Amino acid sequence: MNLSKLNKTLQKQFDGRVRASAENGCDVLRGELDSWADVIEAFQTAASKNSTTHVLNDIVCAAAQDAPMRLPADSDDSLSGDAPDVLVIGGGISGASIARELTRWKLDVLLVEKEADLALQASGRNDGEVHPGIDLGKGSLKHQYIRRANRMYGEVCRQLDVPFRRVGQYVVFKKRALFPLIALYAFWRKHHDGIEDTKLLSAKALLQREPNLAPDTAFALFNPSAGCVCPYGLTIAYAENAVQNGARVMLNTAVLGMTVEDGRITAVRTNRGTIHPKLVVNAAGVFAEEIAKMADDRFYSIHPRRGTNSILDKKVGAWLQSIASVKDLSIHGKTHSKGGGLLHTVHGNLLAGPDAVETYEKENVATRPESIRTVFDRQKGTMPALSERDIITYFTGVRAPTFEEDYVIEPGRRTKNLIHCAGIQSPGLTTAPAVAIDVAQMAVDLLKKERAVQENPSFDPVRKGVPVLRELSDEDRDAMIKQNPDYGEIVCRCEEISKGEILDALRAPICVPTLDGVKKRVRPGMGRCQGGFCSPLVTKIIADFLETEPSRVRKSSAASVITFGPAKDGKGGEAQ
């Protein structure tokens, strides 16, 4: 559709309150609307009918004013004058995997992450499903990457010592009348889109494999290549392997602004001083558009989309060994998300969710009861015995889609020393291993225009994680305890985590000495009691490791004080 037709449609839809204009190869929407839902509607119209490749959001919506980006509390000069070859902005799965792939070359790589740990945004707040790609249309970048990346998972997780299980995914249908249509769809996906392993299963065969799924199932699509992985575990492992191979990772470090001269970024301002990178990789998730703006290279807009998951007790985890969901074919079910489902996690819990809710708030991860209710109402259709009473915790994450609902993986359009890895919504965890290889190659190709870039002969793809004692045989565990008695001191009873494992996590290549940092790495506090019993013990271990008072240990960020007053015996407790 050309611009004048688009404007006619917008005129009808919004009484002239929104207009589109073509600028720098994009359709820019301007005007004033009353609600965020109206803004989304305007962009859905524009994205489906735009005359260029991207639509940009410059609509004013007084009712949808987001809070400023959360920033680290500290600032110093530790990066002042630093001049890395590549500056990677963002410590999610995209940034961490790109940093690791870049270390295959002799390059000075610096990754900055504004939060106190890696994977604190979307990469630590997702389902951990390694998608098979059945629901992605051919032609998108998402589709281009998904099969290639899915196949890489076994090898990548072996190298990085991260648990990954190819458990398979069942898409369940309850109406038998749909069988011919879905059979045709599966045939099409197999032969046209390369999803070769998809199979149709009868209800009987499905219920033999997964007897706790709904008995009123008619048939199912089975995608054996789907799997599950620990998403924050993989992000941390990628970043640690990058550090082992020479990259630097700076947490609590936010990019605040840039100087662009003659189409090049010459300076990047952070809370730790001004950096002068030769090349910048924008992997900033929901803030990728802001980074693009700083770099004078904004040509896409991100519209955040929330999703909530509940984690259920391991007792319920045993009810399903794979990934399953009932397909919602109604208009209401079309949410640009697979639609959620149930997933047996690599740690043995059951995960229910997520939903998909448009929002203007990029960092509001508060969980709303209605989201949990929506997910449960729907997933009880997948597994009738599901009960909200089995929830041990829940979380919300925010996806970062563009209005075109596809990735932006390309060099800057106006700014030469920049690469965008943006719009990385679901299945961004799945596609990361392949995307990272391509972005790293893109970076090397750009740098090679100005200087020689050699391969790093000492690159080692293997990273060893902390040993998981509960998974060892009795003999191996005994041997380890004999060597180091700390492995025999159980601190978290729910997850059976020893003091030795906690200390190993603190000695890892990227040390995050907070309760949440340790929890993400070795799981104390992840079990049924959610840290009720072990948190004080873990706090003490961290304090002893840091040679400080327990009152100085934080939950995650500098502001997340754990103890506010002295204990009954009058000791400790002052929040500093």
Ligand SMILES: Cc1cc2nc3c(=O)[nH]c(=O)nc-3n(C[C@H](O)[C@H](O)[C@H](O)COP(=O)(O)OP(=O)(O)OC[C@H]3O[C@@H](n4cnc5c(N)ncnc54)[C@H](O)[C@@H]3O)c2cc1C
């Ligand atoms: C609820 C939900 C479920 C999902 N389920 C799946 C799934 O099952 N499978 C799948 O494949 N994908 C899934 N996804 C998608 C997947 O999580 C994302 O695609 C992926 O995590 C994106 O990673 P990222 O590194 O690009 O972004 P992020 O993880 O958001 O990382 C970006 C990082 O940049 C940092 N940053 C931003 N601005 C700055 C700045 N100015 N300075 C410094 N740092 C900055 C942020 O703090 C953040 O840590 C899901 C997403 C959600 C929300």
